Amino acid sequence: MNLDDLPIRDDLRGKSPYGAPQIDVPVRLNTNENPYPPSPELVADLAEAIRAGAGDLNRYPDRDATELRAGLAAYLGHGLTTEQVWAANGSNEVLQQILQAFGGHGRTAMGFEPSYSMHPIITSGTNTEWVKASREEDFSLDPGKAVAAIEEHRPDIVFLASPNNPTGTAQPIETIEAVLSAATGMVVVDEAYAEFARAGTPSALTLLPAHPRLIVTRTMSKAFxxxxxxxxxxxxxxxxxxxxxxxRLPYHLSTLTQTAARVALRHRDELLGTVDALRRERDGTVAWLRSKGLSVADSDANFVLFGRFPDRRTVWEGLLAAGVLIREVGPPEWLRVSIGTGEEMAAFRAALEGVLQ
Known part of the structure; x- marks a missing residue:
């Protein structure tokens, strides 16, 4: 028996699951992780926090993660309260819960592609129709065209990613306001990479007081x-x-997850202390790639989209053969490299020069 023999939903047939290659190579620059591991002090604090709470693991966790949500609200600032913050297992579960609550059969969600590939996948998984709108050639979003697309399709949910994945493009606050003014349903601004944005880039969090149907999502997977x-x-x-x-599912956030996240918040100065270094490495990578005659999208994230290659698979395989794993994602002819340590980026540059020659 194979998948085709199972009575799965018809709208799921022929689709592929999300997945980035997990290959053991010396330099992994394909999943936009922060390359700097936690310090021994943080690890020790986490171990002690887990040890202190381990005696209660026979009990369910705090169902509403109240202490964690209070800590997240304090971190975000902008006058947010515990009641305005929600947490789940990765931002993808957050997005799934949004679609479960506001999407579903007979409803639609819209995104502006190229963008985060999980948006349409989760949309489909919740039996919500995906409506695709397009970005400009430089991956920016024209406010007038965005408004026109919303007015034409009247989606129940609009997704904006800022900075956008896989392009790294941040949305001007005026563009987000234009979308909010046109949308009649929920607007989700996915800010998974917000901490990496260049100085002076405002967050959609500033718009929350005036827009009760706005949702701003974040994650601890990247900058943290x-x-x-x-x-x-x-x-x-x-x-x-x-x-x-x-x-939400009952007790969806485990005691261990809540504990680890609270410890991370206590150590946020350390964890976020690598952001400036990664920004500098990103900007240096953009400049270097352009010096090689390549096209590069402006990036406010911890990755860079570059091209254009008539056969990007050959370039990707050449880098992999040199021990460097990047991501074959986004529009045809483009590749995406996550920003690693200085040593990792030096290895990437050396490998790419070898491939280009």
Whole structure:
């Protein structure tokens, strides 16, 4: 028996699951992780926190993660309260819960592609129709065209990613406001990479007081260097959080996950202390790639999209043969490299020069 023999939903037939290659190579620059591991001090603090709570693992965790949500609200600032913050197992579960509450059969979600590939995948998984709109040639979003697409299709949910994945493009706050003014449903601004944005780039969090149907999602997987923790969160009007309580699974965040996330918040100065170094490495990578005559998208994230290659698979394989794994993702002819340590980026440059020659 194979998958085709199973009585799965018809709308799932022929689709492929999300996945980035997991290959053991010396330099892994394909999943936008923070390359800097936690310090021994953080590891020791986490071990002690888990040890202190291990005696209660026979009990369910705090169902509403109240202490964690309070800590996340304090971190985000902007006057946010515990009631305006929600957390789940990675930002993908946050997005799934949003679609479960506001999407579903007969409803639509819209995104502006190329963008995060999980947006349409999760949309499909919740039996919501995906409506694709397009970005400009430079991967920016024209506000007038975005508004026109929303007015034509009247989606129940609009997804904006800022900075956008895989292009790294940040949205001007005026563009987000234009989308909010046109949308009649929910608007989700995915800010998974917000901490990496260049100085002066405003967050959509500033728009929350005036827009009760706005949801801003974040994650600890990127700038916080806690990808293994699987902790995503959002900020929104308290009524939005109430809606998500209707669809969340009971006790969805384990005691261990909540503990690790609270420890990360206590050590946020250390964890976020690598952001400036990664920004400098990113900007240096953009300049170097352009010096080689390659096209490069402006990036406010911890990755860079570059091209254009008539046969990007050959370039990707050449880098892999040299021990450097990057991502074959996004529009044809383009590749994406996550920003690693200085040593890792030097290895990437050397490998790419060898491939280009």
């Amino acid at each position: 260097a806690m990808a293994g923790t699987r902790l995503g969160y959002l900020a929104a009007h308290p009524a939005v959080v109430e809606a998500l309580l209707l669809v």
